[in-house]
Amino acid sequence: MATVTFEKAQRWYPGADKPTVPGIDLEIGDGEFMVLVGPSGCGKSTTLRMLAGLEEINAGKIFIGDRDITHTPPKDRDIAMVFQNYALYPHMSVADNMAFALKMAKVAPEERKKRVAEAARILGLEDYLERKPKALSGGQRQRVAMGRAIVRNPQVFCMDEPLSNLDAKMRVQTRTDIAKLQADLGVTTVYVTHDQVEAMTMGDRVAVMQLGELQQVDTPLRLYDKPVNLFVAGFIGSPQMNLLQAHAKDGKAQIGNYLVPVDPAASKQLGAGHANITVGVRPEAWRLVSESEGGLPITVTVVEELGADGFVYGTCDVEGTPGNVIVRVAGRDKVQKGDTIYVTTDPTSVHVFDTDSGERLSD
Numbered sequence: 001m002a003t004v005t006f007e008k009a010q011r012w013y014p015g016a017d018k019p020t021v022p023g024i025d026l027e028i029g030d031g032e033f034m035v036l037v038g039p040s041g042c043g044k045s046t047t048l049r050m051l052a053g054l055e056e057i058n059a060g061k062i063f064i065g066d067r068d069i070t071h072t073p074p075k076d077r078d079i080a081m082v083f084q085n086y087a088l089y090p091h092m093s094v095a096d097n098m099a100f101a102l103k104m105a106k107v108a109p110e111e112r113k114k115r116v117a118e119a120a121r122i123l124g125l126e127d128y129l130e131r132k133p134k135a136l137s138g139g140q141r142q143r144v145a146m147g148r149a150i151v152r153n154p155q156v157f158c159m160d161e162p163l164s165n166l167d168a169k170m171r172v173q174t175r176t177d178i179a180k181l182q183a184d185l186g187v188t189t190v191y192v193t194h195d196q197v198e199a200m201t202m203g204d205r206v207a208v209m210q211l212g213e214l215q216q217v218d219t220p221l222r223l224y225d226k227p228v229n230l231f232v233a234g235f236i237g238s239p240q241m242n243l244l245q246a247h248a249k250d251g252k253a254q255i256g257n258y259l260v261p262v263d264p265a266a267s268k269q270l271g272a273g274h275a276n277i278t279v280g281v282r283p284e285a286w287r288l289v290s291e292s293e294g295g296l297p298i299t300v301t302v303v304e305e306l307g308a309d310g311f312v313y314g315t316c317d318v319e320g321t322p323g324n325v326i327v328r329v330a331g332r333d334k335v336q337k338g339d340t341i342y343v344t345t346d347p348t349s350v351h352v353f354d355t356d357s358g359e360r361l362s363d
Helices: 044-052 094-104 109-123 138-150 168-185 196-202 220-225 230-235
Strands: 004-011 021-028 033-037 059-064 079-082 156-160 188-193 205-210 213-218 242-249 252-255 258-260 276-281 287-289 296-305 309-315 325-330 340-344 350-354
Touching (some): 021 044, 021 213, 033 168, 033 196, 044 079, 044 156, 094 109, 094 138, 138 168, 213 230, 230 242, 230 276, 325 340
Parallel strands (some): 033 205, 079 156, 156 188
Antiparallel strands (some): 004 021, 004 059, 205 213, 242 276, 252 258, 276 350
């Protein structure tokens, strides 16, 4: 196994007016499951392809362990790639698909058979080894693609949105399988996705990207609890964080006539230097209160009832609030479309950002 290190690695496509990846610095630990996440076009797949040798690096370096692989051909990097579209040979059986790379590497037939059998056991494919890919479900085909990577015993797995072609139920099951498999094998893994739920549930650490640059690299819970800027705050979380425009007043955030309490660390910074602020509140951080308690008034437009809990989507005519405010409620709370509810929150649950720079002001 090995670490992976990007040192100001840059990719600039010919004819483009700026680089897709300006120069990424990232260190991935030995055996770590690192997820690159971000919106379409943020450079995450380009970064992965630079590591795999499928994209040229215009500047900077990439290391696997102590080995500089910046200009090493893809076949010599000791990396196994799992693609979005499976990339299986339709005329070959499952066993032959899994063994193909070993055959090209001139591995002895007995060793090939042994490695394929072990990978099939790990992935639950023992009963499908003689089938062709067209006779398999999407989830089974993805497991075959995983098996083809496993048999090579690589130093690094590279996975480029491997679950995006699966239906919702199969996606949940397969992401659990991949996370368990990676933990069992202990192979350093770089996984690309645009789905932040996948990122939060699978990664040891998550790297959030925007416009080719890293915004924050941290554990899933740290990203959720302490987003470093407005972009991360709005991207991580489903449903996303409520982001409310506010003005600083007496150490509090004022939205219309409603004063939002903020934590002491943030309140010390509110003032002339940070007069225009954005307040972030997670849907589950709101508390329902009575009108007399002076909460933020929300007119309910949609109620999503999920059983154990629910999400209320509403609008607020208070200046500074977005078009929709999302509130998580208990599954049996009697909230209906057209109701007006009042919500408040605790200072420790409020995230405060400078609107102009996007930087976090809270601890």
